[in-house]
Amino acid sequence: MTLRILHYADLEDTYDDPKRIGMFAGLIDVLRDENTVIVGAGDNIAPSGLGLLTDGHQAIELFTRIEPDIDTVGNHDFDYGLETLFSVINSAPQRWICANAYAHGKRFGRNAGIVPWTVIERAGYRLGLFGLAHPNTDMSSPEARSLSFTDPIAAAKEAVKALKNEAVDLIICVSHLGKSKGRSFSDDDDLARAVDIDVILGGHEHGAPRIDRLAETLLVRTTGEGKDLSELRFTGEWTVKHHPVTHCTIDRTIERRFHELHERAGLNEVVATISDPIVQSTETRYLGESRLGNAITDAYRWKTNSDVGLQHSSGIRGTTLQGVVEVADLVSLLPFDMAVVRTTVSGTTLYNMLASGGEIVYPSNPNYWHLHVSGCTVTFDDTQRRVKEATVGGVAVDPSTQYTVAAPENFFCSFDCPSNEAQSFGRQHEVLAEYVRENGLDPELEGRIKRT
Known part of the structure; x- marks a missing residue:
């Protein structure tokens, strides 16, 4: 047999x-x-x-x-x-x-x-x-x-x-x-x-x-x-x-049966219709700026009225968005029981956060980038593994200035940010869905992340 x-x-x-x-x-x-x-x-x-x-x-x-x-x-x-x-x-x-x-x-x-x-x-x-x-x-x-x-x-x-x-x-x-x-x-x-x-x-x-x-x-x-x-x-x-x-x-x-479960969970609500597909792939997640990363971090910054919005690349899942976009699609992009929180950090800490996008090196994937940003720009030297330039609102990041930053709650664990000072604004997918209902979904590439 x-x-x-x-x-x-x-x-x-x-x-x-x-x-x-x-x-x-x-x-x-x-x-x-x-x-x-x-x-x-x-x-x-x-x-x-x-x-x-x-x-x-x-x-x-x-x-x-x-x-x-x-x-x-x-x-x-x-x-x-x-x-x-x-x-x-x-x-x-x-x-x-x-x-x-x-x-x-x-x-x-x-x-x-x-x-x-x-x-x-x-x-x-x-x-x-x-x-x-x-x-x-x-x-x-x-x-x-x-x-x-x-x-x-x-x-x-x-x-x-x-x-x-x-x-x-x-x-x-x-x-x-x-x-x-x-x-x-x-x-x-x-x-x-x-x-x-x-x-x-x-x-x-x-x-x-x-x-x-x-x-x-x-x-x-x-x-x-x-x-x-x-x-x-x-x-x-x-x-x-x-x-x-x-x-x-x-x-x-x-x-x-799964259609029934989706309907019961409220996942079938249409929140947007898009003509230009927003690609979700390994390349868009891990090689630098992406339209999807921009939309997610814009939503965090919009909801929390923060200076900066951040999202780690590994926290984005799901598939390419195209045509009719339902709540199910947005939950699939951010399927973790994780709140978006806002906290205040120094310019030095913000520099370290931005540097983390390139400092993480997987030996099998040394070209990966691990961060998406809103409200700021970062130029990273891949050869020397350091931030060359960073701005918030078009102005260079000042180490002595305090900045409000919005990101998933687990993002801050690596940066010694006091958890009792963080304010929560709801689950990630809820924030994204609210943003899309209010603002639509048509992100563009804007030169937020440059790798030299």
Whole structure:
């Protein structure tokens, strides 16, 4: 018999597109049979616009329909809090596995049914599966700060030893580590080199599908965001194929159900109609000034009457805006339970904030820029990694002057800004929607960010 594994990860804003989620469910129906194991690799509860408004419980609708076997916890699965995460896990059909998360010295989620590893028998094979969360989850996800995440390689070695004692035929890691060369933590590549694993089913990275072999380990990753599925087949040897969700029949039942959820959540309200598409892509997020970044930061500055509006690039999600723009589209762009806040900073601190757009360097992406701005301009020397010039309202930033700055609340955490002095103005997507209703949506490029 042929063992088949269907693998996905990082569904995230799939929940904001009823057609895409219908295609995703339809593709699983087409590919699965009685010898199939369906595996998710984290971030399949959050973030999404719909998830923000349903506290993550929209995921139960999909899970109940596709009936996965296994999932692990991604960093964003904590976005709506531990109580919500446990509620979804308790209502979902799949077994949740994670071997490197702890709460107060005990394995995280054990009372909710999360286990470090498990064994599944399918197609005549005993499969040993264990899960790994990103080791920086407690730093990147505020709701996970009470937890600790141990070294993934040490956790993997413990899991593999235990599974070998269970006489399994194949060992599979369900990983939310990603591939992160040059950073301070172990990733899927390090894991493959260090531990005897047959397959690593990966998540966390978007837009980088993978089928690769390293140190006798098969590494597989999907594109993410419900755009494709990985199909693995084993008959003594592995074969792998990525299936785009566009090549299948839509599951109309799940599509209709998500249309209903959108309508109930008020996401179908039309707030603008645009003739010139506003592109959302890796390039527009991470290479400098963009029309979308300008619109978002203009909204923050407008709502808060601040001197400057700022938005970190990684906090923008969603897809290109075109034609009719609904509230759902705006929530998808900013799908986090995060308020826009205003605080007062010195010119020196503002300089540091602007410099952070270029000072962050991902070794695999040294050309990335990590900030969008309104009310100010910044000229950054990419060679020397420093701000050459910065202005607010057309006047050079004065280190001794105080400036009001509006940004998502977590933006200020890195700059020693007193939280008790910050004033909140509502969730990000609410501020953006209010701005669009009042001012329309037609941003332009204005030379706000220059990189030399």
